[in-house]
Amino acid sequence: MPTYGWPVTAGLTTADLLAARADDPHPGLLFADQRYSWAEIVAAGRRRAALASELRRPGPFHIGVLLDNTPEYLFWLVASALAGAVTVGINPTRRGAQLAGDIRHVDCQLIITDGAHRRLLDGLDTGVPAERVLEVDRDRYRTLLAAQDGLARSDARIEPATPMLLMFTSGSTGAPKAVVCGQGRFAAAAGYMTGRLGLGRDDVAYNAMPMFHGNALMACWAPMLASGGTWALRDRFSASGFLPDVRRFGATFANYVGRALAYILATPERPDDADNSLRLVYGTEAADKDLAEFPRRFGCECLEGYGSSEGPIAIGKLPGTPPGALGLPTSESDVAVLDPETGSECPRVRFGPHGEIVNPEAIGELVRRDSGFVFEGYYRNPAATAERLRNGWYWSGDLTYRDEAGYFYFAGRGNDWLRVDSENFAAAPVEHILARQPGVLVVAVFPVPDAHTGDQVMAAVELEPGARFDPEAFEAFLAAQSDLGTKWSPRFVRVVARMPLTPTNKLDKKPLRAQAWECTDPVWWRPAPGEALRLVTEQDRSALREALAANGRAHLLSGAPS
Template sequence: MGSMRRTVAELVRERWGDHRPGLWFEGRVLSHHRVAAGAAARAALLADLLPPGAEPHLGVLLDNTPEFPMWLSAAALAGAAVAGINPTRRGPELARDILHTECRVLITERAHLRLLDGLELPGVRVLVTDTDAYADLLASYDGAKPDASGATPDDRLLLYFTSGSTGAPKAAICSQGRLAAAGQSLVDQFGVRPDDTHYICMPMFHGNAVIADWAPALAAGATVALRRRFSASGFLADVRACGATYFTYVGRAVQYLLATPARPDDRDNPLRMGFGTEAGAVDAAAFEERFGVRLVEGYGSSEGGAAIQRVPGTPAGAIGRAAPGDDLAVVDPATRRECPPAVFAEDGRLLNGADSIGELVNRGRNLFEGYWRNPAADAARRRRGSPRAESGGEVENGGGWYWTGDLFYRDAGGFLYFAGRTDDRLRVDSENLAAAMIENILARYPDAAAVAVYAVPDPVAGDQVMATVALRAGVSFDPLDFGAFLLDQPDLGTKMAPRFVRIVERMPVTATNKIHRVGLRREGFRCADPVWWRPPGECAYRRLAEADVDGLMAEYRARGREELLMR
C-alpha cells in the first residue's frame, strides 16, 4: 500500500508542460508550466542555501502572493518543509516561531520587513521576494526542471502553527503523503475538475488554505486564484474576474460577506460551492439565499487526527459521520466514558446537552504526525482511553486515542454535531454549556452581524455567560429589544442567557478570521466598549456602570477569586 502513496512533488512535476492557466493573481495569469518552472528554480536555489546537516526547513512570511504556492511546490521538490509564519505575530513571539521551527531560510517581502527589525535570528538567511537582488539570484537557476525522484511520502512538507488558549503556538507536522492524500480526497468528495478555479482568500500560512484549497487544486490540475488578504468588499469582484468555482472559509469570513450591502446581481457569480468551518446554519442558509452558493460545513482536525464527512441524509445542523477509517466517539473527558446519544425536542432543541456533549476522540488509527519538538503537546493529543472496558457504556480499546480538543454530540443515527472547543465550555450553576450552541441562538438576533460567547468567572463558583455582539451597520443596541428576543428563543435554556453583553463595532479576530476569544476572555467586562448586564435577580439589561464594576470586584476579592479574572 505504501507504493501507492503519492507525493506533492509528483503532483508538481505533472504540471510541467501544462500550458493551461494555473495561477491567477491581481489580473495576471501564469500557466501551470510557468508555476512548475518557478518551483523548480526555487528548489534548486534552496538546495544551495540550506547548510549541510541542518533541518531542511524554510519559513515563509508572505501575504497570498504567487511566491507562496511556488515555495510550497519548491519545498516539495527539494524534500524540505515550509513553516508558515503568521504576520500578526510580533517581536519575540515572531522570532520564537522562526527559531523554534529551525528555519535556515526565511522568505518574505518588503511590506513585512519592518516586522523583523531588531529581531535576533542567528543563522537565518532572509530573502525578500519583491527586490532586484532576489530576481537576480533566481535568474541563475532559470532552466531548472522539476525533479520529484528524491521526494518520499514521509518527507515533512508543512510545519503550520495551531493556536491555543494558552502557551505558544504548536507547529503541527504534515507530510507530503498526507497532504497529497488530503487533496485527492477533496477532489473525489467534491468532484473537482481541471477546469475549476480555486479562490484562496484565507491566509496561506494557515492549514485551511493549503490543505483544503491549494492541495485539491494541485491534485486535480485546477487553477489557483490568490487574494493577498481576505476582503469582504473585494470578494465578488475577484470571484467574477478569475472565474472562481470554489473557495474555502474559516471563522467569521461568511458573516463579513453577508454584512456587505446587498446588490441585485449578487447571484451573478461563477461559484459552485464553498467549503469551510464555523459559518453556522443560519449564515449558511442566508449565504445560499443571497449568492446562490451552497456552503458545505466540514470538520477535519488540523493535525489530521480525525475527520467528519457530510453524507446524503445528514440532518440540518449536523456535520456528518466519521470519515472512512476513523473510529470516532464522543467521550466525557473526566470519566472517559462514551456520552449518551443526544435527545431532541420536536422543535429540534437539544434536551440533554449536559450529558451528551463531550470531547470528540478517535479511538482508531489516525493521521496525526505530531508537533515539531513538542513531546508534551504530542502526549496531550495522544492520551490513553479507559484502562479497561467496563459495563455501562465504557468505550472499548486502550491507549493511543487521539483527543481533538473539540466538543461534539452524536444523535441516535450516528451523525455528529459540533458544539465548540473544549476551551469554550462553560459551567453555569453546575450545568455544562457549550459556547457554540449559545452563539448559534444569539446569531438569530436581527441586529447582530457577529456574535461570540465565552465564559467569565462567577464571583462564587463556576462561570457566567458573556457575549460580545458586533452590530450591523446603522443600528444601535436596544436592551429591551434584545431581552425580548431572548425570551422568544425556545431553545435558549435557563442558564444560557448572557449575564454580560459587550457591544463592539467590529468583532476582534485573529489573522485567520477566527474570533480572538483569548483577548475577549482576558478583558471580560472590564473593557473600553459599552457593556450591558443583568444583575442577579433582575430580568432587564442595563448599562454596566463604574460603581457596578467596583461592586463586582469587591465580591471577587471577598471570595478569593479575583485572580481568575486575569487568566
C-alpha cells in the same frame, strides 16, 4: 451509517503531483493581472528549489515564508516540495517576541520575505542570520535566482513520510503549535478533496484565506494540483472584494474559514449578486443562518466540513444531515464523543420538544479510537503531541455531542465549558441561539467568574452595519427561544465594534475572556436574576471586583481596560 472514503493512491507524494504538471500548459495560477501556466509554476519552483539546495546548511531543511498570499509564496511552496524541504508558513499578524519565538521554534534555515514584512523582523532574535533572509523584491534575490538553472532538479529522496509543511494552529485556544504535514498526507488530501468537492480541470478555485493555514492549501490549492484546475489567489481576505474577484477570475469554487461568510453577507446586497460563476463554497465554522443566506444571495451551494490541520478526524455533511449538525465521519473510522475525565463514551444527546439539549452530559471531547489515522505530531512539542495521543487514540480537544442517528454537532473548543449554578454546558449551542437575533453579525459566548463559585455567562456581539443594541428587544428575543437552557441566558453582553478574530477568521475568545467587563466597549448586565439589563458603570465594575476579592476569586479576572 453512510460514509464516503478517501481516494488515495498508495505511495503518492506532492512531488509526484507536481511532476505530472511540469509540462502542463493549462492555467495554474491567476493573481491580480498575472497569469501562470502549471508548467511555469513548476519551472519557477525548480529554480527556487535549486537556490534552496545551494544555500542549504546542516540541520532541518526548513524554509520560513513570511509573505502575504502571492505567486512567490506558491513558488516557494512548490520549491520545498521538489527539494525535499519543509515550508514553514509564518503568521504575518504576529509581532515582537511572539513572532521571534515562532521562528526560533521551527529552526528555519532561510526566511523568504519582502521589504514590507522584513521590517517586522527588525531587532528580533529569530535565529536566522540577516544574510539568510531573502527579500523577493530586492536585486540580491533576483541575482541569486537568475544564477540557477531553470530546469534544475533536486536529487533529494522524497517519500510519502518526508515532511513538507509546518502549519501553525490558529491559536484560538492557546499558543500556536506547528503541525507537521508530510508529502503523502498532503497528496492524499489533494485526491480526497478533489473527489469530495467534485472539482476538475475546468474549475477555477478562488482563495483569499492565508496561505500559512491548512485551509488555503489543503482545501483549495491541493485539489487544483490534483485535477490540473486553476487557482485564483488574492493577497488577503476582503469582504467587499469577494464578488468582484469571483467575477473577474470566473471562479467556480471558493473556500472560507470562520466568520468570512458573515462579513461577505454584511456588504450591501445588490439585485444581481447571483449573476456570477460561483458553483460551490466550502469551509468550516460558518453560522447556520449564513449557510442558509449565502446560497440564496449568491446562487451557489454551501458545503461545510469539520477538520483540522492535524488531520485525523474529518466530518462532512451528507444529504439529510440535520440543521446545525456537522455531519458524519468522512471515512470508515471509529469516531466517538468521550468524557475527557473517564474516557467513557458519552450518551447520545436527547432533544426536548423545542430542540433544547435535555442531557448536557452528552457533551464531551471528539476522539478517534481506531489506529488507521495519520498524525505526524507537533514539531518540537512532545507534550502537546502526547496530549493529542492518549491511550493510542487521537483526542481532538474539541467539544461535540452526537444524536441517536449518529450525527455529530460542534459544542465549542476544549476551554468553552461553562458551569453556572452547578450545571455544566458548552458555549457553541448558546452561540447558535444568540446568532438568530436579527441584527447580530457575529457572537461569542464565554465564561466569566461568578463572585462566589463557578461562572456567569457573558456574550460579545458584533452587530450588522447600521444596527444598534436594544436591551429590551434582546430580552424579548431570549424569552422567545424555547431551546435556550435555563442557565444559558447571558448575564453580561458586550457590544464590540469588531470581534477579535484569528488570522483565519476564527473567533479569538482569549482577549474577551481576559477582559470580561473590564473594557471600554459598552457592556450591559443583569445585576440580579429577574432584573432588566442595564449598562455597566464604573461603580458596578468596582463592586464586581470587590465581590471577587472578598471571596478570594480576584485572580480569576485578569483583564484591564483596553
